[in-house]
Amino acid sequence: MEGTDTTRPAERGIQPRRQPVQARSRERVEKILDAAVQLLAEDGYDAVKTNAIARRAGVSIGSVYQFFPNRFAIFNALAQRYREKIAESLATHLTVGPNRSWEEALEDTIDILAEMWRSDWAFHSVWLAIQNTAELRDSREQYRDVLLREPLARFIRALLPRAPDAEIAAIGRVMLESSNLLLDLSMRRGHAQDSRVIDELKFMLHSYLQAHIAAKPE
Amino acid sequence: MEGTDTTRPAERGIQPRRQPVQARSRERVEKILDAAVQLLAEDGYDAVKTNAIARRAGVSIGSVYQFFPNRFAIFNALAQRYREKIAESLATHLTVGPNRSWEEALEDTIDILAEMWRSDWAFHSVWLAIQNTAELRDSREQYRDVLLREPLARFIRALLPRAPDAEIAAIGRVMLESSNLLLDLSMRRGHAQDSRVIDELKFMLHSYLQAHIAAKPE
Amino acid sequence: MEGTDTTRPAERGIQPRRQPVQARSRERVEKILDAAVQLLAEDGYDAVKTNAIARRAGVSIGSVYQFFPNRFAIFNALAQRYREKIAESLATHLTVGPNRSWEEALEDTIDILAEMWRSDWAFHSVWLAIQNTAELRDSREQYRDVLLREPLARFIRALLPRAPDAEIAAIGRVMLESSNLLLDLSMRRGHAQDSRVIDELKFMLHSYLQAHIAAKPE
Amino acid sequence: MEGTDTTRPAERGIQPRRQPVQARSRERVEKILDAAVQLLAEDGYDAVKTNAIARRAGVSIGSVYQFFPNRFAIFNALAQRYREKIAESLATHLTVGPNRSWEEALEDTIDILAEMWRSDWAFHSVWLAIQNTAELRDSREQYRDVLLREPLARFIRALLPRAPDAEIAAIGRVMLESSNLLLDLSMRRGHAQDSRVIDELKFMLHSYLQAHIAAKPE
DNA sequence: TATGAATGAGACTTCATTCAT
DNA sequence: TATGAATGAAGTCTCATTCAT
Numbered sequence: 013m014e015g016t017d018t019t020r021p022a023e024r025g026i027q028p029r030r031q032p033v034q035a036r037s038r039e040r041v042e043k044i045l046d047a048a049v050q051l052l053a054e055d056g057y058d059a060v061k062t063n064a065i066a067r068r069a070g071v072s073i074g075s076v077y078q079f080f081p082n083r084f085a086i087f088n089a090l091a092q093r094y095r096e097k098i099a100e101s102l103a104t105h106l107t108v109g110p111n112r113s114w115e116e117a118l119e120d121t122i123d124i125l126a127e128m129w130r131s132d133w134a135f136h137s138v139w140l141a142i143q144n145t146a147e148l149r150d151s152r153e154q155y156r157d158v159l160l161r162e163p164l165a166r167f168i169r170a171l172l173p174r175a176p177d178a179e180i181a182a183i184g185r186v187m188l189e190s191s192n193l194l195l196d197l198s199m200r201r202g203h204a205q206d207s208r209v210i211d212e213l214k215f216m217l218h219s220y221l222q223a224h225i226a227a228k229p230e
Numbered sequence: 231m232e233g234t235d236t237t238r239p240a241e242r243g244i245q246p247r248r249q250p251v252q253a254r255s256r257e258r259v260e261k262i263l264d265a266a267v268q269l270l271a272e273d274g275y276d277a278v279k280t281n282a283i284a285r286r287a288g289v290s291i292g293s294v295y296q297f298f299p300n301r302f303a304i305f306n307a308l309a310q311r312y313r314e315k316i317a318e319s320l321a322t323h324l325t326v327g328p329n330r331s332w333e334e335a336l337e338d339t340i341d342i343l344a345e346m347w348r349s350d351w352a353f354h355s356v357w358l359a360i361q362n363t364a365e366l367r368d369s370r371e372q373y374r375d376v377l378l379r380e381p382l383a384r385f386i387r388a389l390l391p392r393a394p395d396a397e398i399a400a401i402g403r404v405m406l407e408s409s410n411l412l413l414d415l416s417m418r419r420g421h422a423q424d425s426r427v428i429d430e431l432k433f434m435l436h437s438y439l440q441a442h443i444a445a446k447p448e
Numbered sequence: 449m450e451g452t453d454t455t456r457p458a459e460r461g462i463q464p465r466r467q468p469v470q471a472r473s474r475e476r477v478e479k480i481l482d483a484a485v486q487l488l489a490e491d492g493y494d495a496v497k498t499n500a501i502a503r504r505a506g507v508s509i510g511s512v513y514q515f516f517p518n519r520f521a522i523f524n525a526l527a528q529r530y531r532e533k534i535a536e537s538l539a540t541h542l543t544v545g546p547n548r549s550w551e552e553a554l555e556d557t558i559d560i561l562a563e564m565w566r567s568d569w570a571f572h573s574v575w576l577a578i579q580n581t582a583e584l585r586d587s588r589e590q591y592r593d594v595l596l597r598e599p600l601a602r603f604i605r606a607l608l609p610r611a612p613d614a615e616i617a618a619i620g621r622v623m624l625e626s627s628n629l630l631l632d633l634s635m636r637r638g639h640a641q642d643s644r645v646i647d648e649l650k651f652m653l654h655s656y657l658q659a660h661i662a663a664k665p666e
Numbered sequence: 667m668e669g670t671d672t673t674r675p676a677e678r679g680i681q682p683r684r685q686p687v688q689a690r691s692r693e694r695v696e697k698i699l700d701a702a703v704q705l706l707a708e709d710g711y712d713a714v715k716t717n718a719i720a721r722r723a724g725v726s727i728g729s730v731y732q733f734f735p736n737r738f739a740i741f742n743a744l745a746q747r748y749r750e751k752i753a754e755s756l757a758t759h760l761t762v763g764p765n766r767s768w769e770e771a772l773e774d775t776i777d778i779l780a781e782m783w784r785s786d787w788a789f790h791s792v793w794l795a796i797q798n799t800a801e802l803r804d805s806r807e808q809y810r811d812v813l814l815r816e817p818l819a820r821f822i823r824a825l826l827p828r829a830p831d832a833e834i835a836a837i838g839r840v841m842l843e844s845s846n847l848l849l850d851l852s853m854r855r856g857h858a859q860d861s862r863v864i865d866e867l868k869f870m871l872h873s874y875l876q877a878h879i880a881a882k883p884e
Numbered sequence: 885t886a887t888g889a890a891t892g893a894g895a896c897t898t899c900a901t902t903c904a905t
Numbered sequence: 906t907a908t909g910a911a912t913g914a915a916g917t918c919t920c921a922t923t924c925a926t
Contacts, residue, residue: 056362056363057363058363059364062920063920063921064920066888071886071887072886072887072888073887073888073921073922074886074923075885075886077923078885078886082921082922083921083922140362144275144276145274145275145276146274146276182424182429182430183430186412186415186427186430186431186434189412189415190434193407194404194407197407206400208396208397208400209400209403212400212404213404215438216437216438219434219437219440219441220433220437220438223433223436223437224433252910255910279894279895279896280896280897281895281896284913289911290911290912290913291896291897292898292899292910292911293910293911293912295897295898296910296911299897301895491800492798492800493711494798494799495800498900498901499900499909502909508907508908509900509908510902510903510906510908510909511907511908513900513901514907518901519901576794576797579794580794581710582709582710582712582713614862618863618865619866621851621863622863622866625847625848625851626870629843629844629847630844633839644832645839645840648837651878652840652844652873652874655870655873655876656869656873656874658873659869659876688889690889691889694889715917716916716917717915725890725891726891726892727891727892727917727918728892728918728919728920729890729891730918731917731918731919732889737916737917
């Protein structure tokens with residue numbers, strides 16, 4: 013999958029070439045990813061050229077290829093990065109408990125996500141870039157699965173304990189994708205977040221879940 | 231001879247260079263757009279190269295540039311094409327009347343759209359490509375506005391007669407984007423449409439509107 | 449050299465495909481040449497594209513190729529046109545006689561040429577274009593020879609009756625080229641002719657011939 | 667890393683993208699310019715294609731664009747190169763002094779220039795190319811100004827101390843252009859220099875200046 | 885390991901020329 | 906004969922990737 017084979021670059025795959033171990037390297041990788049995100053957010057997918065990334069990161073193009081076998085691996089790493097941030101957020105906030113209603117949890121979570129989106133324009137850019145690239149098809153599946161599996165499915169199950177797995181999954185995907193998209197929508201036009209869209213998102217997800225709960229009374 | 235100039239050097243822009251008038255030309259343009267859509271759907275954004283389009287369309291590269299000043303103009307034309315189809319659908323089906331409840335209208339419309347998505351894989355590909363391309367920012371705005379303005383806003387207003395314009399617009403955008411996205415989602419993985427996602431979409435939009443209606447009783 | 453051979457376009461040569469006989473055709477050819485000259489003068493050699501010529505001339509590109517086998521033939525025709533005008537001028541004005549000193553003849557001629565240059569920016573453009581194009585090497589030789597042979601050589605011989613042919617030729621070429629160039633120079637920068645350059649040209653040619661006459665007394 | 671950016675997309679212009687600093691690069695640039703000159707001299711303006719230059723120079727096309735943002739920048743660099751050589755020559759040889767009459771200086775200078783022309787066929791080709799290219803209009807002005815300003819104007823002023831600046835400039839331009847052109851003329855037809863033309867050039871410039879001196883006695 | 889100059893396949897686009905109508 | 910849409914070879918230039926230093 014990797015290494016000294018220089019004849020089939022396409023086969024190299026999308027995984028990072030090596031995990032940076034030293035602090036210096038880790039920092040370098042971060043700079044590269046930051047640069048990529050900036051370019052993506054500022055000028056769109058077509059503007060993310062490897063040389064531009066290196067320049068923006070203040071790193072040589074050679075260094076970029078030290079860590080990533082090709083440009084798609086950079087997108088993939090970005091995806092992973094954002095995926096993790098979101099997963100963490102969901103795991104922390106999308107939880108129901110004795111002192112925490114599902115409505116609270118949902119509202120909190122969306123607020124947190126909205127804040128992430130507002131403070132980092134790139135969330136959506138990354139999502140789009142990954143959607144669009146044939147080479148990242150696999151990465152896309154993960155994006156969905158990782159988020160869906162744990163925090164989201166558990167949350168929905170708490171509300172609809174009798175629902176079959178397939179239904180839980182469908183609801184989860186609907187919620188996930190809608191949120192993603194509407195969070196993005198809230199950021200378009202101008203640089204300030206459109207809080208009305210956030211409100212509608214909350215309202216919609218709330219009505220949606222509420223209706224499901226109502227439809228399947230225990 | 232005047233007005234039919236086909237040779238003026240590309241005035242950077244995204245508008246078609248020349249509207250095909252003869253049946254032969256119109257057909258040619260259709261072939262070009264079809265080819266672009268196929269490539270987009272099959273291999274993603276990066277695969278849409280002008281030469282590939284020409285080859286796939288069975289048309290010379292020169293012909294492509296006779297009608298489109300650059301590759302972005304092709305994306306733009308695609309957008310327009312799909313935009314029109316959708317607008318037409320909404321105008322026809324998303325209407326309330328004495329013999330037609332809003333629930334019926336909504337369900338019908340989503341069925342129709344789902345059918346469009348199912349029969350033409352490219353709906354979403356086009357949508358994605360448009361999102362991704364800095365050069366098509368303007369085209370994107372239109373996409374939204376055209377659909378929002380007429381059929382959608384009128385529909386929502388019928389349900390929420392007292393709502394201020396801004397709220398109508400926000401609800402419309404939320405519905406529009408969600409539908410787009412979930413219709414796309416319904417098509418991912420495999421080639422058959424996932425009807426469960428469609429059902430969830432209906433359910434979600436229904437609950438969403440219902441809740442709005444309930445929240446603002448006259 | 450011509451005709452129905454469609455397989456070796458490069459071999460077609462540089463001669464017009466057919467002489468226009470009808471008034472309508474002749475006029476059409478004139479329009480084509482005028483258009484070519486305008487483009488040449490306005491935007492330089494690289495701007496003279498066959499389609500642009502046709503457009504400017506208000507003629508179809510097909511018509512252009514009716515008369516000229518390729519773009520070089522157009523340049524060649526232009527050369528011929530200007531060559532003839534100049535030759536005519538020289539024949540008329542560069543003549544010595546009982547009532548006309550060589551000084552008068554020289555001054556008159558330059559005035560006439562200057563007027564041609566001033567009223568038609570393109571004289572030099574054409575000259576330059578021809579210089580630069582490998583395909584027009586032959587045309588260039590003619591340009592020189594035609595002018596040199598008759599009016600100019602006769603004029604110089606009248607002043608230097610004993611000079612050998614080779615010297616006459618050399619002097620003629622020097623005069624011809626200098627005049628061309630300085631007439632052009634007089635037109636650069638802005639659109640008004642720089643009369644000082646014209647004066648210097650007269651002065652230079654006058655001193656030059658005078659010195660030759662003085663150096664070879666009969 | 668900063669300041670050595672080689673990848674910024676071409677900022678339309680005619681200046682070199684990057685000055686070669688290492689010996690290796692400088693040599694590479696020389697090879698590129700040499701190749702361009704050869705093509706220009708051998709096959710004319712139209713033959714100077716970027717790929718042809720790269721091939722002839724034994725360099726990759728990418729390298730060409732590393733140093734020059736577009737083909738016009740190459741012409742510009744050529745112009746600069748020859749301009750400098752000529753300026754240097756004039757500065758050295760076109761000087762009057764107690765032991766050096768203006769006649770000597772003039773004759774020497776022309777001999778030197780003639781030698782440059784003879785040893786490097788391309789002098790004129792470059793000059794012509796520059797004339798022909800709309801994009802190089804600015805470069806042309808410089809060509810003239812640089813040479814005119816210093817060595818030439820000083821020389822003429824030494825001969826005509828009372829002449830107004832405008833006249834000095836006019837005389838300078840006439841001399842400069844005539845020399846350029848006739849040196850070129852001396853090289854046409856065959857490969858040997860036509861010394862008769864050189865002689866006539868000397869003779870003409872000599873008579874011209876002599877007459878000016880005679881016309882404006884102190 | 886880091887650098888960045890060098891590479892070259894291949895993208896986009898133009899434009900001279902043809903040929904069906 | 907006139908037209909101008911169509912063709913496609915070929916030009917300009919980019920950018921992912923390599924590799925000598």
